[in-house]
Amino acid sequence: MLVACGAPTPATAIDHADSAPEPVIEESGPLIVFLGDSLTAGFGLAAKDALPEQVAKIFKDDGIEVRIINAGVSGDTTANGLARFGWSVAATDPDLVVVALGANDYLMGIDPEITKQNLSAIVQKAKESDIDCVLVDLQPRSALDAGSRDAVFAAIYPDLAAKFSLEYYPALMTGVQDKPELLQTDGLHPTAQGVQIIARNLAQFLEPIVESHE
Numbered sequence: 432m433l434v435a436c437g438a439p440t441p442a443t444a445i446d447h448a449d450s451a452p453e454p455v456i457e458e459s460g461p462l463i464v465f466l467g468d469s470l471t472a473g474f475g476l477a478a479k480d481a482l483p484e485q486v487a488k489i490f491k492d493d494g495i496e497v498r499i500i501n502a503g504v505s506g507d508t509t510a511n512g513l514a515r516f517g518w519s520v521a522a523t524d525p526d527l528v529v530v531a532l533g534a535n536d537y538l539m540g541i542d543p544e545i546t547k548q549n550l551s552a553i554v555q556k557a558k559e560s561d562i563d564c565v566l567v568d569l570q571p572r573s574a575l576d577a578g579s580r581d582a583v584f585a586a587i588y589p590d591l592a593a594k595f596s597l598e599y600y601p602a603l604m605t606g607v608q609d610k611p612e613l614l615q616t617d618g619l620h621p622t623a624q625g626v627q628i629i630a631r632n633l634a635q636f637l638e639p640i641v642e643s644h645e
Contacts, residue, residue: 460496461644463637464520466512466553467531467567470603471503473626475615480623485630486637493634497641500525508535509549516553521560526644528557529637531567531603533587543584550587554595565598565640566591567633600636603629 465471465483473481483501490497502519504511512519512532520528530553536546550566557564568588576582592599604621606628607613613625621629 460498461526461641462498462500462523463527463529463641464500464502464523464525465529465531466516466520467503467529468507468512468535469503469505469620470534471501471531472505473501473503474505474620475617476623476626480626482626482630482633485626486634489630489634490638490641493638495638495641496645503531506535507532508539508541509533509546509553510536513549513553513556516556520562521556525562527563527565527640529565529567529600530554530557531569533569533584537569537584543580543587546584547587547591550591551594554591554597558595563598563640563644564595565600565637567600567603570602598640600633603633605629605632 463483465486467482471482473484478484481501481503483499483503487497487499500523504515504519509532512530530550532553533546533550536543536549554564554566566588568585570585588601589599591597607621607625610625611618613622613628614620615622
């Protein structure tokens with residue numbers, strides 16, 4: 432995660448290749464696909480503790496009917512997410528896709544312009560498939576000095592949100608990234624408790640969007 436990066440060098444991805452967890456939770460309600468990397472897949476956690484599953488639990492506890500597919504794959508870059516959009520997202524015919532990709536691009540030193548092009552293509556594919564899109568921002572932890580690569584990277588998400596008039600979630604790891612007790616030993620991935628905090632914040636943001644699809 433960008434906001435949690437510390438020990439890894441720019442050439443090191445925070446994720447490790449893995450397959451996405453089994454998908455659907457609930458049997459009725461709008462269908463949401465979470466397209467992401469290990470922060471979506473739930474790296475280092477039980478499947479039930481992954482972010483999409485925790486968001487689904489919160490909605491269920493609040494009496495909101497929703498179906499959720501966890502299409503997070505550990506190790507994915509934006510290029511990987513774009514390459515599998517057809518079968519990971521479009522093939523499921525969802526009402527909404529939550530796009531949370533880019534952390535590995537940042538850590539692997541990928542040109543921010545390439546990341547922006549890939550995310551733009553994902554959004555365009557969603558629009559072509561008549562799928563509403565939420566763009567989740569993955570902010571670097573370091574200071575965003577004007578003109579720096581970090582600043583250029585950080586600008587990708589709000590720029591795309593404005594360009595495509597997207598629902599925009601500004602910082603996935605808010606409330607967790609600076610608290611070691613909520614991070615796994617790698618200092619990057621949230622613990623189950625950390626995911627619960629992230630999920631509650633994200634669920635509150637998504638609730639009115641979900642209700643608009645009921």
